Every structure is written in structure tokens, then in C-alpha cells.
Amino acid sequence: MFCAGCCFSCETSLLEEVKVYDNDFSQADLLYFESGRLFDFNGDTVLGYFHNEEIVLNLPDLPEHNTIKVTIDLLLHDSWDGNPDNVGGPDFWYMQLNGQEVMRTTFSNSPCESTYCLYQSFPDNYPRFYEPKTAAVSSDLPGRCQYQNSIGWTSRYQITKIINHSENQLEIICGDELKQENATDPVCDESWSIARIQVSTMILN
Numbered sequence: 001m002f003c004a005g006c007c008f009s010c011e012t013s014l015l016e017e018v019k020v021y022d023n024d025f026s027q028a029d030l031l032y033f034e035s036g037r038l039f040d041f042n043g044d045t046v047l048g049y050f051h052n053e054e055i056v057l058n059l060p061d062l063p064e065h066n067t068i069k070v071t072i073d074l075l076l077h078d079s080w081d082g083n084p085d086n087v088g089g090p091d092f093w094y095m096q097l098n099g100q101e102v103m104r105t106t107f108s109n110s111p112c113e114s115t116y117c118l119y120q121s122f123p124d125n126y127p128r129f130y131e132p133k134t135a136a137v138s139s140d141l142p143g144r145c146q147y148q149n150s151i152g153w154t155s156r157y158q159i160t161k162i163i164n165h166s167e168n169q170l171e172i173i174c175g176d177e178l179k180q181e182n183a184t185d186p187v188c189d190e191s192w193s194i195a196r197i198q199v200s201t202m203i204l205n
């Protein structure tokens with residue numbers, strides 16, 4: 001079959017891609033959020049911050065499509081501990097698309113040396129073992145609270161998920177299960193926020 005513009009090895013081709021949502025929160029636009037709040041982080045308006053909480057975004061009236069792509073720019077603040085199963089973790093973060101859990105992972109901003117390392121599961125789902133900040137697009141941001149003035153205590157990730165989807169609405173839920181039983185102020189110890197959400201509908205054949 002002749003296939004204009006598609007690669008030689010792939011069996012599917014992208015017929016159409018429509019950017020249906022793009023929010024970096026600079027316009028303080030919280031339309032379609034069930035609940036949401038904004039704060040200023042490092043000179044940038046972002047959605048957050050959260051700790052043992054979910055955000056819910058409902059996008060209606062999507063154009064006809066069979067695939068959907070969601071890209072989230074995620075900020076992890078302060079002392080995320082990754083995988084360890086103890087008083088400090090694991091520190092989970094997850095994403096659901098129309099009720100389907102497409103990501104359930106852990107992140108770590110913590111030290112990693114040859115004799116002591118708090119591994120994270122990202123960029124895979126839990127449980128996997130990667131060094132802290134693996135695949136981060138930025139790791140030189142200051143912390144938000146516990147390490148407010150210290151560089152290297154917020155990491156930024158860009159997470160993209162592509163799933164089969166043809167309904168005319170999309171519900172995006174992001175949340176965490178953070179654990180810090182030995183901290184007097186757990187929200188200050190670790191939290192997260194979102195700098196940008198982009199959604200595209202696609203038609204693949």
C-alpha cells in the first residue's frame with residue numbers, strides 16, 4: 001500500500017493530529033478543571049501544589065479521533081524518596097485517562113551514591129530501579145518548601161502518554177500517594193505541581 005509521509009517500517013500512519021488543549025497556566029485558565037489552584041513557582045504560574053491529592057481535568061466536545069496524546073510537564077518539589085518501602089516511601093505519582101491507569105510510578109530527588117541510593121521507578125511503572133532524576137528535562141530548579149533556596153530540589157519531567165481513545169470526552173486524573181511519616185510537615189517535605197498540559201487527538205490508520 002502506498003503510504004505518503006509514513007515511515008517504511010511502521011504499519012500505522014498518522015492521518016490527522018489536532019491540538020485540542022494547551023495550558024501553561026500563564027492565563028490563569030482553570031476552565032474544565034473540577035478543582036484546581038495556582039501558585040507562583042520560581043517566577044512561573046503553575047497548577048499546584050499538591051500532596052496526597054488528585055487533579056481532575058474534563059475535556060468535552062473532542063473532534064473525531066481514534067487515538068489521544070497527553071503530555072504533562074510535571075514538577076516534583078523537595079525530598080521525594082522514590083521506591084524504598086519505609087517511613088519515607090514509596091512516593092507514588094499516577095495518571096489515569098478515562099479511568100484507565102496509564103502510569104503509576106515513583107520519583108526520587110534524593111542522594112544517590114555507590115553505597116546509598118534512593119532509586120525511582122520512572123521512566124517505567126513501579127517497581128523498577130533507576131537513579132534519581134533519570135529522564136528529567138531539568139534538575140537544577142530550587143526546592144519549593146523544605147529546600148526552598150537550594151538548587152537541585154525540584155525536578156521537571158515531560159511525560160507523554162498515547163492511548164487508543166475514541167470517545168468525545170476525556171477525563172485526565174493525576175494524583176499522588178506520598179509518604180513521609182517522620183516529617184512534622186509532610187507537605188513541605190514533598191509535593192508536586194504541573195507547569196503545562198497538552199492534549200492532541202489523532203487519527204491513525
Ligand SMILES: [Ca+2]
Pocket residue numbers: 079080081088180189190
Ligand atoms: Ca521525603
Ligand SMILES: [Ca+2]
Pocket residue numbers: 079080081087088089090091178179180190
Ligand atoms: Ca517520602
